[in-house]
Amino acid sequence: MPHRVAVIGTGADPDNPDGDGYAMAYHHATAYENHPECDLVGCADIVPENAAAFADEFDIADENVFEEYDELLEAVEPDIVSLCVPPAIHDTIAIDCIRSGVVEAIHCEKPMADSYGGARMMTQEASRHDVQLTFNHQRRFSDAVRTAKALLDDGEIGDLERIEFAAPIGIFDYGSHSFDLCNYFNDEVPADWALGQIEYSEENVHFGAHNENQAVVLWEYENGVSGLGTSDSADDGGPTSAVECHHRLIGTRGTIELGPSGEDDEELPTLRIRRAGDEEWAAVETDDGLHSWEFIDRAIADNVRCLEADEEPELGAANALNATELIFATWESARRRGQVDLPLTIDDNPLEAMVESGDLSPVPTTEDE
Numbered sequence: 001m002p003h004r005v006a007v008i009g010t011g012a013d014p015d016n017p018d019g020d021g022y023a024m025a026y027h028h029a030t031a032y033e034n035h036p037e038c039d040l041v042g043c044a045d046i047v048p049e050n051a052a053a054f055a056d057e058f059d060i061a062d063e064n065v066f067e068e069y070d071e072l073l074e075a076v077e078p079d080i081v082s083l084c085v086p087p088a089i090h091d092t093i094a095i096d097c098i099r100s101g102v103v104e105a106i107h108c109e110k111p112m113a114d115s116y117g118g119a120r121m122m123t124q125e126a127s128r129h130d131v132q133l134t135f136n137h138q139r140r141f142s143d144a145v146r147t148a149k150a151l152l153d154d155g156e157i158g159d160l161e162r163i164e165f166a167a168p169i170g171i172f173d174y175g176s177h178s179f180d181l182c183n184y185f186n187d188e189v190p191a192d193w194a195l196g197q198i199e200y201s202e203e204n205v206h207f208g209a210h211n212e213n214q215a216v217v218l219w220e221y222e223n224g225v226s227g228l229g230t231s232d233s234a235d236d237g238g239p240t241s242a243v244e245c246h247h248r249l250i251g252t253r254g255t256i257e258l259g260p261s262g263e264d265d266e267e268l269p270t271l272r273i274r275r276a277g278d279e280e281w282a283a284v285e286t287d288d289g290l291h292s293w294e295f296i297d298r299a300i301a302d303n304v305r306c307l308e309a310d311e312e313p314e315l316g317a318a319n320a321l322n323a324t325e326l327i328f329a330t331w332e333s334a335r336r337r338g339q340v341d342l343p344l345t346i347d348d349n350p351l352e353a354m355v356e357s358g359d360l361s362p363v364p365t366t367e368d369e
């Protein structure tokens with residue numbers, strides 16, 4: 001029997017993506033359509049015309065299209081739910097799905113939640129109810145990322161000493177992927193501490209959540225590997241100019257760069273390596289770049305495989321929580337003006353709290369910006 005799949009939060013228009021709506025549900029749905037063991041049978045969206053257009057596109061029967069997700073859960077009893085609503089309600093809806101008693105697996109969009117307490121609670125509840133909870137850090141399934149990891153694991157740059165990233169948009173929205181990839185390269189070893197600073201002077205809201213304008217964060221993992229993360233929402237220099245690379249892996253005997261950038265961007269390969277003693281970088285061929293919706297097909301296929309084999313998926317909540325801890329630790333460090341020891345014990349969202357208290361007063365953006 002195929003897995004019965006439902007989507008919550010269909011979105012409006014996948015052909016017109018922007019910071020307010022990418023209609024990620026359409027990409028999830030395509031992945032389920034491409035999966036022989038999945039049958040997309042239901043959807044819910046609080047905007048009825050969004051749900052109707054989605055149902056039309058994916059041939060979902062009228063009686064399985066809902067405005068309220070709890071009605072969908074009761075009527076359709078899906079085995080798998082893809083959750084593609086804004087981050088502020090990921091935790092509430094995921095926990096309701098978990099507690100419904102009918103859902104076996106939830107694939108939720110990133111970032112996990114808009115508070116660290118919410119992210120922890122989802123993880124705990126999924127584990128307590130034995131529900132597979134995964135997050136869409138699909139970039140792990142890029143061949144360029146896999147090849148970089150294989151080079152690292154084969155000892156091509158010696159022992160890993162440091163990982164760096166430059167993120168557009170902010171460390172919450174885009175940075176959720178960035179930290180997740182750092183942790184992937186360092187085999188999910190937990191971090192010991194983080195020290196970060198941010199600039200937030202112009203409102204930078206994506207999918208309903210605040211993101212800083214610029215950030216710099218240093219952290220150290222329990223195995224001694226260190227991290228340097230940077231973000232710049234304007235994407236025109238700032239802290240990211242210190243890294244100029246999507247991810248850089250620095251080892252005792254060389255360096256690997258994924259998505260290097262700089263003045264001659266167009267000339268640069270997606271992946272390159274410079275071993276100790278090499279005068280030049282060597283380009284490494286990869287099947288694809290760093291961005292493709294196809295990675296979601298691979299991510300969902302892996303989730304389904306793990307559900308069937310009763311294995312912990314790579315995109316599982318524990319790994320996502322490791323990345324989320326570094327996001328909130330960076331903002332917490334800025335709030336405390338000091339180093340933050342991990343595990344992180346806060347429950348809230350320090351950036352949002354600083355905006356609400358007036359410690360940060362980002363200038364609102366106007367409608368037509």
Ligand SMILES: NC(=O)c1ccc[n+]([C@@H]2O[C@H](COP(=O)([O-])OP(=O)(O)OC[C@H]3O[C@@H](n4cnc5c(N)ncnc54)[C@H](O)[C@@H]3O)[C@@H](O)[C@H]2O)c1
Nearest residue numbers: 009011021022023024045046047050084085087109110207
């Ligand atoms: N993985 C990635 O690379 C990637 C890229 C873009 C966006 N995202 C993430 O995907 C998530 C969704 O973003 P999007 O761009 O698809 O948004 P979207 O606005 O296109 O779609 C969200 C939908 O959720 C619906 N919704 C809101 N509240 C609801 C509720 N209570 N019940 C049912 N439906 C509800 C909205 O009406 C809307 O149709 C966000 O967390 C975002 O950060 C991830």
